Amino acid sequence: MAAKTVLNYLPRESVIHKMTGTTKLAFFLLFTFASMITYNTWVLLGLLVVSLLAFRLSRIKFREVRFMMTFMLVFLLLNNLFIFLFDPNQGTTLYGTRTVLCHLFWRYDLTAEQLFYMVNISLKYFVALPVAILFISATDPSEFAASLNSIGISYKVGYSVAIALRYIPDIQRDYHSISQAQQARGVELGKKEPFFKRMKNSVNILLPLILTSLNRIDTISNAMELRGFGKNSKRTWYTQRPFARRDFIALGVGAALLLISLTVTIRFGRFYNPFL
Structure with a gap:
């Protein structure tokens, strides 16, 4: 089922999974800032190596996150296409030269x-995506x-995020189950069917899915209310781990990457131009 769901926690025995949620969140933010502030190709290549x-x-x-990778590639191709269609001279404006x-x-x-500008845009996506996938897939929702x-x-906000992350895989599993049940009853959703007929048949899946989701939300809400959720201003967490050496190393690496990215950007500029 891991290959059929996205944005779900994938438990493993790895050094990444053993880090605290705070460490993974801090590293994700440091790494994201480091990749956002620069278009220097050499910095982005270094960040890509760390990300991989x-x-x-x-x-x-890879097969467990294949859907997210495929979605990113499609989005990336469309993004580059529209960049070129709306402003084909964006690269020449930024780099100050023009080589037709x-x-x-x-x-x-x-x-x-x-082309070089769009390669750098693509590189930024390839840098950030693996770390983003790791942050979602290697962090237990309660730990997050x-x-x-x-x-x-606020712990109320944090708990709401945790419930949402746990709920996404459940929705996907419900969708697959309802879809298979409806197809067994003769509701066709294949490409051979006309488009509008497929849209009409999709309602037979979406309505039960919405009703099931609303019922689950109501059950969770009642359970939390019975347990007195939100009564106190603070709460304890069973999944909160103590900091270890690996956490300090990860935070040090993240801070060092951000510092390197800032230093290179301030000294050499955001854009590395190989055409000068």
């Missing part, structure tokens, strides 16, 4: 600077709620 290494250390298989490779049509010239509470966010 962290993904490998987590022991999460070929003329396509109308005002669209394919320039080396534009504890980490949010540890940095000053």
Whole structure:
């Protein structure tokens, strides 16, 4: 089922999973800031190596997150396409040079600077995605709620986020179950069916899914109310782990990456231009 669901926790015996939720949240934020503030290709390549290494250390298989990877690639292709369609000279404006490779049509010239700019855009996505997937897939929802509470966010907000993260895989499993049950009853959703008929048949899946979801939400709400949730201003967490050496190392690595990214950006600028 792991390969059929997204945004779900994947338990493993790895050094990444053994870190505290606070450490993973802090590293995710430091790493994201480090990748956001620069377009320097060499910095992004270094961050990509760290990102892939962290993904490998987590022991999460590619097939388990294949859907998110595929979705990112499709989004990335569309993003680059629209960047080129709306402003084909964005790269030449940023890098200050213009090297025309070929003329396509109308005002669209394919320039080396534009290609290099879109490569850097793509690289930023490839840098951030593995760490984002790790943060979701290697952090238990209750542990994530504890980490949010540890940095000053209300435990009610943290608990709501934890419930949402636990609820997403349940919705996906319900969808697959209802879909298979409806198809067994003759409700066709295949590509051979006309588009509007598929849309109509989809209602037979969405309505039971919505009703099931509302019933589950009501059950959770009643259970929390019976347990007196929200009565006190603070709460304790069973899943909150003590800091260990690996946590301090991860935080040090994240801070060092952010410092390197800032230093290179301030000294050499956000954009590395190989065409000068």
